Amino acid sequence: MTTYQYTDVVPAPRRPWDHSRSTMIRTVTLIVLAGLFGSLLNKFTGLSGFLGWYVGLAIAVPVIAFVGSARHGWNIASDRIATSLVSVAFATVAIPWVSIFVEVYKKGSKAFHASYLTDDMRITPSSDALQYGGVAHAILGTLLMVLIASLIAVPLGILAAVYIVEVKGRFAKMVRFLTQAMSGVPSIVAGLFIYSTVVIFFGGFSAIAGSLALVILMLPTVARTSEEVLKIVPDELRSASYALGATQARTTFRVVLPTVASGLLTAAVLGVARVVGETAPLILTSSYFVAKSTNIGEPIASLPIYIFSSLGLGDSNATTRAWGGSLVLLGVVFILFAIARTISTRLRRK
Amino acid sequence: MQTLETPPDQREIRAYFTPVDKVFRGFVSTAALFSLAVLVLIAAFLLYRGFEIFSDFGMKFLTTSKWEILNPEDASTATFGIAAMLVGSVITATIAIVIAVPFAMAAALFIEYYSPKFLRTALTALLDLVAAIPSVIYGIWGYVVLLPLVEDWSATLNKYLDWIPIFSVRTPIFGRSPFLAGLLLSIMILPIVTSVAREVYSQAPRELVDATYALGGTKWGGIKTVVLPFGRSGLVGGAMLGLGRALGETVAVYLTLNLVFEVNFKILASAGGNVASLIATKFGEASAYEIKGLMAAGLVLFLVTLAVNFMATVIVNRARKIV
Amino acid sequence: MDNNINNETSTPEVIVPSVPADAGVLEDRTQRNAGNLEVSRRGGLEAVGVHAWFNKHHALADVSLHFPENTVTGLIGPSGCGKSTFLRLLNRMHEFIPKAAMAGEVLFEGNDIYAQGVNPIEIRRRIGMVFQKANPFPAMNIGENVIAGLKLARVKVDDKDALIEECLTRAGLWNEVKDRLTAAGGSLSGGQQQRLCIARALALKPDVLLLDEPCSALDPGSTLRVEETIVQLSESMTIVIVTHNMQQAARVSDYCAFFLSDGGPGRLVEADLTTNIFSNPSDQRTADYVQGRFG
Numbered sequence: 024m025t026t027y028q029y030t031d032v033v034p035a036p037r038r039p040w041d042h043s044r045s046t047m048i049r050t051v052t053l054i055v056l057a058g059l060f061g062s063l064l065n066k067f068t069g070l071s072g073f074l075g076w077y078v079g080l081a082i083a084v085p086v087i088a089f090v091g092s093a094r095h096g097w098n099i100a101s102d103r104i105a106t107s108l109v110s111v112a113f114a115t116v117a118i119p120w121v122s123i124f125v126e127v128y129k130k131g132s133k134a135f136h137a138s139y140l141t142d143d144m145r146i147t148p149s150s151d152a153l154q155y156g157g158v159a160h161a162i163l164g165t166l167l168m169v170l171i172a173s174l175i176a177v178p179l180g181i182l183a184a185v186y187i188v189e190v191k192g193r194f195a196k197m198v199r200f201l202t203q204a205m206s207g208v209p210s211i212v213a214g215l216f217i218y219s220t221v222v223i224f225f226g227g228f229s230a231i232a233g234s235l236a237l238v239i240l241m242l243p244t245v246a247r248t249s250e251e252v253l254k255i256v257p258d259e260l261r262s263a264s265y266a267l268g269a270t271q272a273r274t275t276f277r278v279v280l281p282t283v284a285s286g287l288l289t290a291a292v293l294g295v296a297r298v299v300g301e302t303a304p305l306i307l308t309s310s311y312f313v314a315k316s317t318n319i320g321e322p323i324a325s326l327p328i329y330i331f332s333s334l335g336l337g338d339s340n341a342t343t344r345a346w347g348g349s350l351v352l353l354g355v356v357f358i359l360f361a362i363a364r365t366i367s368t369r370l371r372r373k
Numbered sequence: 374m375q376t377l378e379t380p381p382d383q384r385e386i387r388a389y390f391t392p393v394d395k396v397f398r399g400f401v402s403t404a405a406l407f408s409l410a411v412l413v414l415i416a417a418f419l420l421y422r423g424f425e426i427f428s429d430f431g432m433k434f435l436t437t438s439k440w441e442i443l444n445p446e447d448a449s450t451a452t453f454g455i456a457a458m459l460v461g462s463v464i465t466a467t468i469a470i471v472i473a474v475p476f477a478m479a480a481a482l483f484i485e486y487y488s489p490k491f492l493r494t495a496l497t498a499l500l501d502l503v504a505a506i507p508s509v510i511y512g513i514w515g516y517v518v519l520l521p522l523v524e525d526w527s528a529t530l531n532k533y534l535d536w537i538p539i540f541s542v543r544t545p546i547f548g549r550s551p552f553l554a555g556l557l558l559s560i561m562i563l564p565i566v567t568s569v570a571r572e573v574y575s576q577a578p579r580e581l582v583d584a585t586y587a588l589g590g591t592k593w594g595g596i597k598t599v600v601l602p603f604g605r606s607g608l609v610g611g612a613m614l615g616l617g618r619a620l621g622e623t624v625a626v627y628l629t630l631n632l633v634f635e636v637n638f639k640i641l642a643s644a645g646g647n648v649a650s651l652i653a654t655k656f657g658e659a660s661a662y663e664i665k666g667l668m669a670a671g672l673v674l675f676l677v678t679l680a681v682n683f684m685a686t687v688i689v690n691r692a693r694k695i696v
Numbered sequence: 697m698d699n700n701i702n703n704e705t706s707t708p709e710v711i712v713p714s715v716p717a718d719a720g721v722l723e724d725r726t727q728r729n730a731g732n733l734e735v736s737r738r739g740g741l742e743a744v745g746v747h748a749w750f751n752k753h754h755a756l757a758d759v760s761l762h763f764p765e766n767t768v769t770g771l772i773g774p775s776g777c778g779k780s781t782f783l784r785l786l787n788r789m790h791e792f793i794p795k796a797a798m799a800g801e802v803l804f805e806g807n808d809i810y811a812q813g814v815n816p817i818e819i820r821r822r823i824g825m826v827f828q829k830a831n832p833f834p835a836m837n838i839g840e841n842v843i844a845g846l847k848l849a850r851v852k853v854d855d856k857d858a859l860i861e862e863c864l865t866r867a868g869l870w871n872e873v874k875d876r877l878t879a880a881g882g883s884l885s886g887g888q889q890q891r892l893c894i895a896r897a898l899a900l901k902p903d904v905l906l907l908d909e910p911c912s913a914l915d916p917g918s919t920l921r922v923e924e925t926i927v928q929l930s931e932s933m934t935i936v937i938v939t940h941n942m943q944q945a946a947r948v949s950d951y952c953a954f955f956l957s958d959g960g961p962g963r964l965v966e967a968d969l970t971t972n973i974f975s976n977p978s979d980q981r982t983a984d985y986v987q988g989r990f991g
Binding site for chain 2: 119220242272307327330
């Protein structure tokens with residue numbers, strides 16, 4: 024028999040299972056001890072430099088984790104070892120990426136000077152001192168070729184997506200599959216193809232050939248992203264338009280596409296980000312040129328080829344210029360990425 | 374109540390498209406089939422331009438390793454064989470996969486299950502960003518920064534482990550080697566494999582993981598029992614996508630592998646090559662006949678990567694459908 | 697305030713909700729409910745002044761409840777009043793929810809399971825749980841599913857096959873699957889899967905078994921089989937079952953605890969012998985719920 028009495032006194036909420044402070048102390052101790060072991064290994068064995076540190080840490084961390092938790096039993100000990108190994112693996116994976124960002128910035132900024140982004144290499148050999156010359160021709164060339172490629176690839180990609188999602192033709196599944204297959208074409212093969220057709224036919228390298236090679240590489244990305252974006256549009260929207268007597272053409276162009284306009288823009292930006300750094304196809308199609316140019320029928324400079332050819336010269340100034348170009352290219356990719364993410368978060372917020 | 378003995382005849386409903394829509398659908402279909410056309414054209418043109426090579430050399434093109442043309446004007450002085458390059462492609466791609474897959478699994482698990490909540494979206498975005506780094510930047514970093522380090526490591530590996538055949542070398546010169554190229558490729562394909570793995574691991578059913586906790590399991594127990602088996606096929610698909618990329622990579626391999634026309638399994642030695650870097654290297658000064666040889670090589674590369682990517686897509690799609 | 701059952705209850709006229717004639721084991725319930733019950737407080741499970749929060753939202757307030765050994769206690773009440781939350785506090789599963797918090801104590805064999813230094817994995821081994829939706833591990837076959845807990849909790853057992861047979865028998869599933877222990881876990885029907893999950897929980901030989909609406913996704917036939925299993929199991933372990941189905945509570949439980957939320961945190965309104973809850977509850981709200989006037 025129970026009667027219940029209510030109390031108004033509410034105790035403070037607790038989290039008795041929360042051991043985050045002791046976990047943090049444990050983790051810090053672990054890292055310090057492992058670091059000590061790594062430095063010992065570094066000094067006293069043949070494993071020197073970075074390798075010594077890394078091997079030391081990689082061995083020490085799970086071992087110390089094991090020793091420290093053995094008293095709790097194998098269940099908890101294996102869990103702690105697993106945690107430590109996964110964390111070490113992640114840190115390992117992050118090191119090269121951090122190194123790339125840091126080195127590109129450090130070495131690339133050495134090539135920068137006031138007019139770096141506006142000068143070209145028309146009168147400056149690569150081995151000259153770094154305050155001469157710049158990357159303007161490369162930036163211009165890349166911009167030009169990517170622009171032409173976009174003008175072709177973006178509409179085609181969106182139309183392919185429209186075919187798959189809206190028109191749903193007989194070949195829809197095949198088109199989808201082939202677009203995915205096309206994304207696996209190696210970039211050099213795309214360049215080889217354009218070489219075997221456009222370059223041979225017109226008798227020389229040209230910017231337009233380069234653009235066409237980029238189209239092949241850009242199309243699958245644009246098509247796939249557009250398809251995902253179009254699939255999100257609810258059918259009710261289309262039904263409403265049809266119910267008002269609109270044709271499929273009008274429904275697609277006036278109702279569906281405007282709804283996902285920012286998504287399609289993201290698809291275009293992602294496509295651009297994909298091809299802006301491609302080197303191999305351009306070796307075979309647009310080659311290289313040392314001056315700023317807007318002549319699409321002639322060879323033209325591009326950021327990736329600028330980097331690649333400067334590096335190939337072996338001279339230390341030329342190599343620094345290559346790093347400088349890399350910094351510019353990385354910056355471009357970064358900006359494109361930021362744009363794509365801003366558009367897509369704004370799209371999601373709507 | 375009246376019951377029907379036979380259902381009435383079904384009336385056929387046909388959709389008639391207006392002329393506007395007929396044009397629209399035709400236009401869109403044509404544009405969509407462009408991708409089909411391109412793929413077919415690539416295969417067709419490479420075959421057309423490279424056919425002479427296959428008829429001149431037959432299977433020897435794939436099985437021999439010498440690549441030289443003694444007199445650029447005279448096709449009969451040429452010997453083209455890409456066996457060394459095919460083997461080299463496989464070796465570097467294998468090294469890349471062997472290194473990348475375990476680390477990708479661990480990194481994906483870390484992001485999805487071990488990292489603090491607020492970091493998760495940032496790390497996922499970072500992963501996408503790193504996947505977009507152009508290969509030429511990986512190439513220059515690999516050539517300038519990684520090469521000296523790997524030279525050191527190869528010397529150490531060779532010193533202690535040269536009783537294993539692949540780690541032995543004929544001359545103790547370490548530098549641009551399949552090991553370096555494979556290592557660089559693994560760093561390049563890590564983002565894509567980790568991305569796919571992370572996506573699959575994030576979709577493991579939480580209720581199953583809860584069940585493992587209720588049975589007295591730890592976080593690792595739950596991962597081992599539920600998440601990893603669940604993500605197995607997705608991981609395989611991601612690995613194959615990475616493999617496809619590694620097989621066709623040009624610039625990174627060009628800069629980190631010394632092109633030598635000899636099948637070489639000693640990964641620390643300074644010799645190797647893959648088909649893509651062969652094309653890039655020889656293209657600059659190739660005569661008309663040699664270009665045909667490069668076309669033929671390109672066709673082989675095209676077909677191989679197409680097959681690998683086809684299998685990868687099938688596996689990844691099947692993994693996604695199970696969810 | 698105290699739901700201690702003392703010895704001097706008179707034997708009122710017992711009105712028990714009707715039980716189907718072919719219920720088998722369930723019929724004995726009426727005899728157990730009607731008599732006097734010696735209750736020991738030494739063993740078993742007890743919640744003392746338990747509160748629960750989900751990130752500042754106060755979900756459960758001041759629940760004190762004792763679960764006598766080898767009995768079945770049903771937690772009843774409308775949805776959303778914290779029954780499942782309370783259940784998860786009993787085996788330390790509540791803490792997996794981010795930003796969860798609690799207050800009060802849960803005493804198992806006299807010791808607070810939330811005390812510092814207590815190994816939650818040990819607790820979950822001895823207080824098992826079966827979930828609402830049957831969740832056998834798809835990557836394992838039936839036999840492997842049963843002993844999955846052994847691997848997870850790192851418990852050593854000499855004769856695995858004997859254990860598998862014992863657990864499946866206790867769960868009432870042995871006869872149906874003994875010939876296909878290597879079949880996939882997902883190839884069973886819903887009711888069979890749920891009984892497999894019970895067998896899986898039994899493999900760790902828990903002292904307490906918590907069941908969170910185990911039959912809500914099952915058809916009546918499977919439900920009855922699971923209920924029979926629960927009653928049989930209660931001879932050797934303490935069972936707590938959350939249920940929406942009042943007839944089920946009447947069929948299966950010795951004690952019932954009625955939870956209710958008035959818009960604020962869920963509270964325990966009344967806890968008593970099942971017969972009392974259904975035939976003459978002391979609180980009007982309990983009477984209203986039991987007679988179907990709401991919920």
